[in-house]
Amino acid sequence: METAWKAGLEDVIAARSAICQVNGEAGRLYYRGYEVGELAGAVSFEEVTALLWFGELPGPAEAAAFAARLRAARGLPAPVRTLLETLPRDTHPLDALRTAVSLAAAHDPDAGANDPAANLRKAVRLMTLVPETVAASRRIRAGRAPVEAPGGDSHGAYVLELCEGRTPSPETARILDVVLTLHADHEFNASTFAARVAVATLADLHAAVVAAIATLKGPRQGGANEDVLAMLLEIGDPARAEAFVERRLHARAALSKHERGAPTARVPGFGHRVYRVDDARARVLRAMAKSTAAATGRTRLFEVAERVYDAMRARTTLPVNVDFFSAVVYDALGIPPDLCTSIFAVGRVAGWCAHALEQLADNRLIRPRAEYVGPAPRPLPARSEGRR
Amino acid sequence: METAWKAGLEDVIAARSAICQVNGEAGRLYYRGYEVGELAGAVSFEEVTALLWFGELPGPAEAAAFAARLRAARGLPAPVRTLLETLPRDTHPLDALRTAVSLAAAHDPDAGANDPAANLRKAVRLMTLVPETVAASRRIRAGRAPVEAPGGDSHGAYVLELCEGRTPSPETARILDVVLTLHADHEFNASTFAARVAVATLADLHAAVVAAIATLKGPRQGGANEDVLAMLLEIGDPARAEAFVERRLHARAALSKHERGAPTARVPGFGHRVYRVDDARARVLRAMAKSTAAATGRTRLFEVAERVYDAMRARTTLPVNVDFFSAVVYDALGIPPDLCTSIFAVGRVAGWCAHALEQLADNRLIRPRAEYVGPAPRPLPARSEGRR
Numbered sequence: 201m202e203t204a205w206k207a208g209l210e211d212v213i214a215a216r217s218a219i220c221q222v223n224g225e226a227g228r229l230y231y232r233g234y235e236v237g238e239l240a241g242a243v244s245f246e247e248v249t250a251l252l253w254f255g256e257l258p259g260p261a262e263a264a265a266f267a268a269r270l271r272a273a274r275g276l277p278a279p280v281r282t283l284l285e286t287l288p289r290d291t292h293p294l295d296a297l298r299t300a301v302s303l304a305a306a307h308d309p310d311a312g313a314n315d316p317a318a319n320l321r322k323a324v325r326l327m328t329l330v331p332e333t334v335a336a337s338r339r340i341r342a343g344r345a346p347v348e349a350p351g352g353d354s355h356g357a358y359v360l361e362l363c364e365g366r367t368p369s370p371e372t373a374r375i376l377d378v379v380l381t382l383h384a385d386h387e388f389n390a391s392t393f394a395a396r397v398a399v400a401t402l403a404d405l406h407a408a409v410v411a412a413i414a415t416l417k418g419p420r421q422g423g424a425n426e427d428v429l430a431m432l433l434e435i436g437d438p439a440r441a442e443a444f445v446e447r448r449l450h451a452r453a454a455l456s457k458h459e460r461g462a463p464t465a466r467v468p469g470f471g472h473r474v475y476r477v478d479d480a481r482a483r484v485l486r487a488m489a490k491s492t493a494a495a496t497g498r499t500r501l502f503e504v505a506e507r508v509y510d511a512m513r514a515r516t517t518l519p520v521n522v523d524f525f526s527a528v529v530y531d532a533l534g535i536p537p538d539l540c541t542s543i544f545a546v547g548r549v550a551g552w553c554a555h556a557l558e559q560l561a562d563n564r565l566i567r568p569r570a571e572y573v574g575p576a577p578r579p580l581p582a583r584s585e586g587r588r
Numbered sequence: 589m590e591t592a593w594k595a596g597l598e599d600v601i602a603a604r605s606a607i608c609q610v611n612g613e614a615g616r617l618y619y620r621g622y623e624v625g626e627l628a629g630a631v632s633f634e635e636v637t638a639l640l641w642f643g644e645l646p647g648p649a650e651a652a653a654f655a656a657r658l659r660a661a662r663g664l665p666a667p668v669r670t671l672l673e674t675l676p677r678d679t680h681p682l683d684a685l686r687t688a689v690s691l692a693a694a695h696d697p698d699a700g701a702n703d704p705a706a707n708l709r710k711a712v713r714l715m716t717l718v719p720e721t722v723a724a725s726r727r728i729r730a731g732r733a734p735v736e737a738p739g740g741d742s743h744g745a746y747v748l749e750l751c752e753g754r755t756p757s758p759e760t761a762r763i764l765d766v767v768l769t770l771h772a773d774h775e776f777n778a779s780t781f782a783a784r785v786a787v788a789t790l791a792d793l794h795a796a797v798v799a800a801i802a803t804l805k806g807p808r809q810g811g812a813n814e815d816v817l818a819m820l821l822e823i824g825d826p827a828r829a830e831a832f833v834e835r836r837l838h839a840r841a842a843l844s845k846h847e848r849g850a851p852t853a854r855v856p857g858f859g860h861r862v863y864r865v866d867d868a869r870a871r872v873l874r875a876m877a878k879s880t881a882a883a884t885g886r887t888r889l890f891e892v893a894e895r896v897y898d899a900m901r902a903r904t905t906l907p908v909n910v911d912f913f914s915a916v917v918y919d920a921l922g923i924p925p926d927l928c929t930s931i932f933a934v935g936r937v938a939g940w941c942a943h944a945l946e947q948l949a950d951n952r953l954i955r956p957r958a959e960y961v962g963p964a965p966r967p968l969p970a971r972s973e974g975r976r
Binding site: 205207208209210211212213214215216217218219220221222230232233234235238239242243255257279282283286287288290291292295296298299302303305306307311312387388389390391393394397398399400401402403404406407408410411414415416417418419420421422423458461463473474562563564565566567568569570571572573574575576577578579580581 | 593595596597598599600601602603604605606607608609610618620621622623626627630631643645667670671674675676678679680683684686687690691693694695699700775776777778779781782785786787788789790791792794795796798799802803804805806807808809810811846849851861862950951952953954955956957958959960961962963964965966967968969
């Protein structure tokens with residue numbers, strides 16, 4: 201067994217992967233060799249999904265066939281809708297999503313099958329199940345019925361129509377398409393790694409996505425997304441941003457190492473395990489946050505975000521991450537804070553499936569060891585032995 | 589980043605832990621320093637749970653208080669029962685369990701809280717929720733109602749009464765108690781590691797247990813349990829065991845490396861990532877399998893198991909693992925093959941909670957890296973650029 205080790209498996213390689221390349225020093229991210237900023241908006245999220253799953257961008261005929269396959273999978277399963285209708289109103293959207301995907305496994309036409317063709321069919325169904333569940337759950341919580349037979353030629357337009365019940369403008373659909381592409385994959389982030397740990401036992405694809413959603417919820421991963429929007433809304437006024445950051449950093453300096461782990465002790469949207477400089481996705485999202493804020497008139501939140509960003513740059517070396525400006529874009533799209541992580545999942549499910557399929561294609565059980573730091577072998581205390 | 593790495597994180601240390609020590613060379617297993625074979629039967633599963641969670645065996649008063657706390661948490665939440673009643677009859681028990689625990693999160697009185705006291709309350713509830721769900725799900729599938737207000741002084745007796753609707757004999761309750769203790773923890777096995785990956789994002793305890801159940805399902809982990817019992821029942825006659833093993837190993841030799849990964853290409857119950865010799869738990873279970881088979885008269889299955897064991901020892905160096913003889917004990921307890929992994933979960937939930945609580949007490953995001961083996965950075969093909 202190794203004797204040197206890194207807490208949190210930092211910089212430790214867990215497996216080979218041909219899907220996603222992260223260059224933390226340069227702040228660059230590639231899907232199958234294509235820089236994510238070049239892909240976003242140039243090709244559709246559906247094409248990006250096909251790229252992640254199959255290794256190459258589809259040609260026009262393949263792209264059309266793949267998009268048609270996704271459209272054919274549309275439709276929230278009735279038992280999942282029934283489940284969502286019976287959840288308490290204050291159920292966290294990610295708890296609802298996790299339970300819904302877990303339930304859908306039992307109703308999947310390929311339940312029990314674990315061959316490559318069945319897994320691909322399941323992956324296609326999971327791509328539509330996730331947004332259908334997110335949207336239906338949100339509407340039901342607001343006292344509205346899920347949207348019946350929504351249209352939407354693209355996946356982005358479909359997702360927005362699922363949420364709002366009306367055809368989105370091409371520009372709005374394009375914004376969501378870009379957001380989904382930017383969130384589609386990120387190597388062995390915690391949720392994707394959890395998906396790989398699950399399927400490495402030869403558990404099925406739904407199990408992998410359930411494990412991923414369970415892991416995504418934490419504020420150290422997807423949960424940070426909603427913390428950003430909640431923080432920006434709490435600050436509210438650009439003039440208050442600097443003092444807020446100052447206060448938060450000052451309070452943090454007084455905390456113990458353990459207390460600093462609490463989400464409330466951080467400025468969410470900054471810092472990342474892998475990146476040393478601003479994240480490539482954050483750069484695209486910052487520009488998009490500015491233009492969408494201008495288009496929707498919600499410029500105040502963007503200004504708050506800019507001031508927080510400047511205040512953090514002046515005081516820390518923490519790079520801005522994907523969560524920060526995406527929160528402003530979500531707000532412009534009318535997405536409330538507690539739904540941000542769900543929208544993250546709508547994009548990331550493409551990557552979860554890509555990694556689950558890649559893991560299954562050349563599998564090895566993922567089973568690390570612990571450094572044992574507990575008591576040495578010891579005999580049972582006398583009173584227990586007396587009971588044998 | 590490291591350049592050398594081990595597939596499946598084999599022998600790689602992922603974190604410190606004071607809970608469980610596995611000595612793979614000697615085939616020994618310790619919970620907090622106590623050898624598992626000495627604990628099993630000498631102290632109750634409830635005391636073992638307290639040991640795993642708090643670090644020391646409870647004194648008599650503490651043990652009584654902890655057992656009372658577990659009893660006070662009893663009672664299947666009504667929404668979980670409703671869910672189980674609506675699942676398709678052929679739902680895999682672990683899919684039902686995973687969905688039920690995920691749903692219970694939304695109904696938990698401490699939903700949203702993530703402080704140590706709330707997490708301990710959740711852990712106590714999860715200890716009873718898992719067997720209640722397993723038993724109710726099994727009964728409902730068989731067209732029977734869940735047992736109303738079951739008694740059972742000990743956890744083992746409670747679990748058996750939940751399943752059968754009648755008070756078990758002290759000897760049967762003791763057998764289950766020992767089985768639960770033997771399955772209670774096993775360091776960073778895949779499901780426990782998944783639980784730690786989930787909570788390391790600061791996701792909640794239910795999320796951790798859901799990720800663990802999702803991971804447990806695979807035949808490379810808990811799923812192997814049911815494969816053993818199915819195999820022994822398929823062999824049926826001790827006289828056929830040797831030929832069966834011979835055939836399976838012969839067929840395996842002709843397979844490609846990839847095909848050998850399939851569960852059907854293995855003799856389940858043999859081989860382990862960590863152990864090089866017979867597993868300590870297997871030794872206890874083998875003795876118990878013999879005595880329970882004698883007591884219940886189901887000696888034929890034990891004889892089949894013994895023959896398979898001898899045939900494997902004569903032909904391979906693979907050690908026997910915990911799954912093999914536990915299958916015979918499960919059969920003697922009247923547990924059908926597809927419920928074996930659920931009973932595994934009834935014991936292992938103690939360890940999942942112990943590890944989740946330990947991870948949260950000194951947390952670090954678990955986020956490894958991939959060795960990227962895909963295409964080098966490349967420009968978008970012309971047709972895509974034309975569409976921008």
